Amino acid sequence: MLDLASVALDAARARGATYADIRINRYRTQTLRAREHRVMQILDAESFGAGVRVLVEGAWGFAASSRVEKEEVGSLAERAIAVARANRPLKRTPVLLTPPAPVQDVWQTPITKDPFRVPLEPKLDLLLAICREALSVRGATFCEASMSFVREEKFFASTEGTVVEQVLVRSNPTFTVTSVNPETGMFQARRSLARPAGMGYESVEAHPWLEEANTAAEEAVRKHEAVPVEPGRRALVLHPSHLWLTIHESIGHPTELDRILGYEANFAGTSFVKPEDRGFLRYASEIVSVVGDRTQAGALATAGYDDEGVRCRRWDIIRDGVLVDFQTTREQAAALGMERSHGCSHADSWESVPFQRMPNVSLLPGRREITAEEVIEATEDGIYIVGDGSFSIDHQRYNFQFGGQTFWEIRGGRITRMLRDVAYQSNTLDFWRSCDLIGGEGTYEVGGTFTDGKGEPSQSNPVSHGCPMARFRGVNILNTAAGRGGRG
Amino acid sequence: LILGPEEARRTLDACLRASKADAAVARLAGGAGGHVRFALGEPTTAGVSSGARLTVLSIAGRRAGEYTTNQLDAASIEAAVRSSEALARLAPEDPELVPPLGPQAYLPVEAWAEPTAAASPSLRADLVAAFTREARSRRLTAAGLCESSAAFTALAGAAGLWAYHRETRAGLTGTIRTPAGDGSGWAGATSVRIEDLDAQQLGRVAASKAERSVGAKPLPPGRYTVILDPAAVADLLAFLLSFMDARRTAEGRTPFSRPGGASALGEKIAAGVVTLRSDPAAAAAPSAPFDAEGSPVGRVTWMEGGLLRTLSTTRYWAGRTGATHVPPPTNFLMTGGTTATESMIRATTRGLLVTRFWYIRVVDPQTLLLTGLTRDGLFLIEKGEVVSAARNLRFNESPLQVLARVDMLGPAMRVRAAGGGAVLMEVPAVRSHEFNFTSVSDAI
Numbered sequence: 049m050l051d052l053a054s055v056a057l058d059a060a061r062a063r064g065a066t067y068a069d070i071r072i073n074r075y076r077t078q079t080l081r082a083r084e085h086r087v088m089q090i091l092d093a094e095s096f097g098a099g100v101r102v103l104v105e106g107a108w109g110f111a112a113s114s115r116v117e118k119e120e121v122g123s124l125a126e127r128a129i130a131v132a133r134a135n136r137p138l139k140r141t142p143v144l145l146t147p148p149a150p151v152q153d154v155w156q157t158p159i160t161k162d163p164f165r166v167p168l169e170p171k172l173d174l175l176l177a178i179c180r181e182a183l184s185v186r187g188a189t190f191c192e193a194s195m196s197f198v199r200e201e202k203f204f205a206s207t208e209g210t211v212v213e214q215v216l217v218r219s220n221p222t223f224t225v226t227s228v229n230p231e232t233g234m235f236q237a238r239r240s241l242a243r244p245a246g247m248g249y250e251s252v253e254a255h256p257w258l259e260e261a262n263t264a265a266e267e268a269v270r271k272h273e274a275v276p277v278e279p280g281r282r283a284l285v286l287h288p289s290h291l292w293l294t295i296h297e298s299i300g301h302p303t304e305l306d307r308i309l310g311y312e313a314n315f316a317g318t319s320f321v322k323p324e325d326r327g328f329l330r331y332a333s334e335i336v337s338v339v340g341d342r343t344q345a346g347a348l349a350t351a352g353y354d355d356e357g358v359r360c361r362r363w364d365i366i367r368d369g370v371l372v373d374f375q376t377t378r379e380q381a382a383a384l385g386m387e388r389s390h391g392c393s394h395a396d397s398w399e400s401v402p403f404q405r406m407p408n409v410s411l412l413p414g415r416r417e418i419t420a421e422e423v424i425e426a427t428e429d430g431i432y433i434v435g436d437g438s439f440s441i442d443h444q445r446y447n448f449q450f451g452g453q454t455f456w457e458i459r460g461g462r463i464t465r466m467l468r469d470v471a472y473q474s475n476t477l478d479f480w481r482s483c484d485l486i487g488g489e490g491t492y493e494v495g496g497t498f499t500d501g502k503g504e505p506s507q508s509n510p511v512s513h514g515c516p517m518a519r520f521r522g523v524n525i526l527n528t529a530a531g532r533g534g535r536g
Numbered sequence: 537l538i539l540g541p542e543e544a545r546r547t548l549d550a551c552l553r554a555s556k557a558d559a560a561v562a563r564l565a566g567g568a569g570g571h572v573r574f575a576l577g578e579p580t581t582a583g584v585s586s587g588a589r590l591t592v593l594s595i596a597g598r599r600a601g602e603y604t605t606n607q608l609d610a611a612s613i614e615a616a617v618r619s620s621e622a623l624a625r626l627a628p629e630d631p632e633l634v635p636p637l638g639p640q641a642y643l644p645v646e647a648w649a650e651p652t653a654a655a656s657p658s659l660r661a662d663l664v665a666a667f668t669r670e671a672r673s674r675r676l677t678a679a680g681l682c683e684s685s686a687a688f689t690a691l692a693g694a695a696g697l698w699a700y701h702r703e704t705r706a707g708l709t710g711t712i713r714t715p716a717g718d719g720s721g722w723a724g725a726t727s728v729r730i731e732d733l734d735a736q737q738l739g740r741v742a743a744s745k746a747e748r749s750v751g752a753k754p755l756p757p758g759r760y761t762v763i764l765d766p767a768a769v770a771d772l773l774a775f776l777l778s779f780m781d782a783r784r785t786a787e788g789r790t791p792f793s794r795p796g797g798a799s800a801l802g803e804k805i806a807a808g809v810v811t812l813r814s815d816p817a818a819a820a821a822p823s824a825p826f827d828a829e830g831s832p833v834g835r836v837t838w839m840e841g842g843l844l845r846t847l848s849t850t851r852y853w854a855g856r857t858g859a860t861h862v863p864p865p866t867n868f869l870m871t872g873g874t875t876a877t878e879s880m881i882r883a884t885t886r887g888l889l890v891t892r893f894w895y896i897r898v899v900d901p902q903t904l905l906l907t908g909l910t911r912d913g914l915f916l917i918e919k920g921e922v923v924s925a926a927r928n929l930r931f932n933e934s935p936l937q938v939l940a941r942v943d944m945l946g947p948a949m950r951v952r953a954a955g956g957g958a959v960l961m962e963v964p965a966v967r968s969h970e971f972n973f974t975s976v977s978d979a980i
Contacts, residue, residue, distance in 0.1 A: 086631060090623045093604035097587060109657075110583030114537070114606045127584055134657035135572060135579040138665055168626045176628075190787065228788035233795035235788055235902060311575040313679035314711040314722075317894070317911075320978070399585040401573075440895040440930075442909045444979035447930055449907050451899060471899060471907070473930065473975050504573055504681040526974065528899050528932060 053205035055118050056100045059125035065102040069206035072098045073398040081194040082175035097398035100124040104132035106142020112399035145378040146388050150209035155352025157217040159248030163197035166249045181261040182225040187269035193223035210357035220244035220498045221252050227268040236271035238264040238453055241289040241435050243495045246348045267454050274468035281522045283430030290452050292495030292513035293436040295411055298476040299338055302445040303365050305374040306404040316502045317443025329371040332480035338366040340375055340407045347408040347512035348496045355402035358391040377404045396507040410514035417488035420517050425461040432456040449473045469529040487517035537566040537588040538686050541700040548692035554617040557594035561636045561693040564590050569685025572660045577668050577678050594620040599627040632852045637830050639696040647703035647822035649729040653686035663735040670739025671712045676746055680710030684730050691830040701824045706730035711912055712742040720980050721745025722891055722912035726952045745913035752925035754976050761887030762971040763880045769963045770951045771893040772935040782847040791904040804842045806939035812839040814865030820950045821960035823866035831863050872964035873945030880944050880967045882920040889915040904934045909977050929973040941969040
């Protein structure tokens with residue numbers, strides 16, 4: 049591997065690159081899908097290739113190929129340089145990087161059970177058992193269950209002397225139960241609350257699948273009889289299985305430095321946050337502290353090093369409600385005069401250009417050990433949301449709307465009944481400044497997604513968000529069925 | 537990696553020769569292309585890449601397994617075949633397994649343009665230069681993407697299946713913003729032919745929208761008449777595609793389901809002016825004439841004069857219900873009219889002109905209720921004229937309701953929906969009524 053890397057890096061240097069790196073990566077994936085009594089898909093896949101990135105007179109160039117051979121990787125360096133030179137005349141601000149910090153290291157996701165060594169049979173049995181259990185509930189009509197696994201073998205080398213080899217493993221099991229009422233023609237669904245993890249098969253085995261399949265099916269059926277929500281301003285109590293996504297959209301994305309600087313203006317959008325807000329912006333109430341953390345155990349964006357060889361770390365993004373830092377790559381950190389990057393460079397394939405992607409961004413639990421029950425008991429009139437549902441936020445991350453999996457009315461400190469057709473709309477700063485109660489460590493859970501989209505050409509990033517239960521005051525609740533016209 | 541039909545056939549035949557399964561289908565898809573991404577008026581990343589994916593489906597009795605590799609040497613092909621066979625042996629029997637296809641006939645499609653396939657990094661850089669020059673000359677800031685690619689897909693099966701399709705794609709989209717961040721405009725184009733991309737004109741449109749969107753007025757949420765640019769129409773129609781499925785409809789879980797397993801087929805569900813078709817051979821938006829298993833994708837009328845005519849149907853479901861097998865469309869065409877956007881504006885007492893939407897998600901699949909926001913150019917129309925820019929708004933609305941209230945259509949134009957993946961569309965600007973906006977966004 050090192051020999052191949054040297055060919056590319058030497059060729060790049062010889063042709064005028066002031067910096068170059070090469071990533072030689074192998075991605076192995078497995079996708080298993082079932083519905084009801086049938087396994088629908090068994091697909092294993094492997095993708096191997098190399099990507100060379102060069103900096104020539106302050107302009108980036110990149111070239112990638114699935115042929116990982118000496119001649120080809122040397123040619124990749126030439127092609128990447130040709131790309132950089134073609135764009136050099138348009139470049140007005142040369143790219144600068146933070147000072148080099150060469151490292152040679154290996155790193156591996158700590159797992160106890162490699163999902164690719166677990167035979168198919170127990171996996172397929174589990175998927176079918178989940179479906180069987182869900183469909184044993186009266187009124188449950190359909191169940192789809194799936195699991196997918198990723199193993200990334202990543203090699204990185206740069207002209208600065210960094211050489212890093214990593215093996216990253218992730219697991220993503222889930223299911224959805226649907227209940228169709230044949231008389232009314234209405235259908236309701238409930239998705240699993242289990243979340244993907246930067247872990248091996250042990251994360252699948254740790255989840256109480258059959259118990260949840262049963263609960264999910266009962267809740268899907270129960271949704272038909274749930275009470276339509278009364279719109280208006282109410283307190284919201286958000287379970288971690290829901291809140292992770294709100295954090296992702298309204299804290300994760302707005303604090304990405306590439307968005308703040310305008311790099312994403314044509315697609316994912318910019319941010320309401322300005323570079324000068326660092327250290328000053330009152331983002332949230334004082335009880336809110338948020339960290340960026342690519343070292344968090346079991347989380348999806350956790351790695352030893354990012355895709356430009358920067359050691360992954362943990363740092364504060366919001367401290368006691370005040371915005372104190374951003375997510376950065378070497379180029380962006382240098383643009384703001386920072387000494388080092390926070391290690392947020394990521395490419396979703398050997399053939400993709402690395403750019404700034406979200407680390408695990410997590411809300412810290414409260415200092416007092418407040419239980420989930422105590423959060424409910426302390427709430428006079430509110431709505432409790434469990435699980436993530438529909439999600440949408442504007443291109444500068446002000447205005448958002450979220451749904452959920454199940455919605456529950458809280459009256460007098462007790463959960464009284466199930467609600468339906470609930471969504472909440474708010475503005476990021478109003479929302480986070482209204483956070484008035486945060487659960488303790490005991491309520492903390494980690495959610496996340498395998499496929500956060502960003503960038504052009506579009507790339508997908510796995511990312512987790514840990515959070516405790518939390519409460520927000522006076523949030524605008526919509527009834528999404530209000531004014532609904534006739535069906536289809 | 538671009539392989540011609542003969543080379544692709546050789547690779548696929550090597551797979552089939554190696555197969556010891558009862559039946560096998562091999563699919564080879566490859567591509568090569570490049571891009572320039574730009575922001576703050578200059579390139580930020582740029583690259584070229586090339587690769588291919590070989591997927592082998594092996595069938596043993598009623599069991600099936602698939603393996604994909606991107607390495608095409610003899611040993612990797614052999615290993616992929618063996619792996620897919622091993623997976624098939626371990627699979628449970630699939631009661632819905634349908635036998636692999638034999639020889640098929642496909643529509644002839646011309647979707648290849650050599651200049652696009654051969655586009656150099658310099659050509660893409662030139663297009664970006666033309667777009668950003670337009671912004672700079674007006675002291676505005678440009679961001680966007682210019683990309684061009686060539687791709688092929690080939691399938692071969694032991695039962696005689698053989699399919700080959702190749703296509704090129706070029707696209708330029710850009711957002712131009714004012715330096716103060718108080719105005720933003722977007723324009724974009726996509727085509728088989730890179731020479732169709734008029735970068736300077738796209739720059740002019742985006743720059744003009746950016747300048748005109750300064751000083752946007754906040755409007756109260758509520759129901760508005762809307763004139764949707766083709767890009768905005770495509771953004772909404774992209775969501776119809778995933779629900780137009782016969783099986784899920786019969787199962788009672790799409791907006792086209794009716795109680796007792798019935799469907800809305802034959803019902804008038806949109807205004808009489810709405811006709812939706814797909815045609816892989818459409819000159820403006822050519823697409824693959826076969827699906828992932830090699831089934832022919834033909835010309836289909838999905839909605840005609842507002843009547844729901846067709847839902848896509850898998851081979852298994854078609855066999856079980858006696859229906860015709862209809863693969864999902866590979867492009868989507870909404871029949872246009874003759875009303876220019878300017879005429880729609882003149883005919884509108886009060887309404888909003890929408891450039892494009894953003895972050896659309898399904899809120900309620902029962903009614904296909906979506907939420908999302910306007911972006912990069914929203915304008916207030918009063919008494920037949922655009923009188924000011926409007927602050928962006930969030931909507932909660934169903935595309936089915938939008939189609940039900942359409943009363944004017946412009947000429948159809950080629951677009952690619954932001955959330956619609958690679959599906960090319962040809963759709964018109966439309967005027968619709970009572971479009972439900974639910975809150976104001978501060979985003980510009």
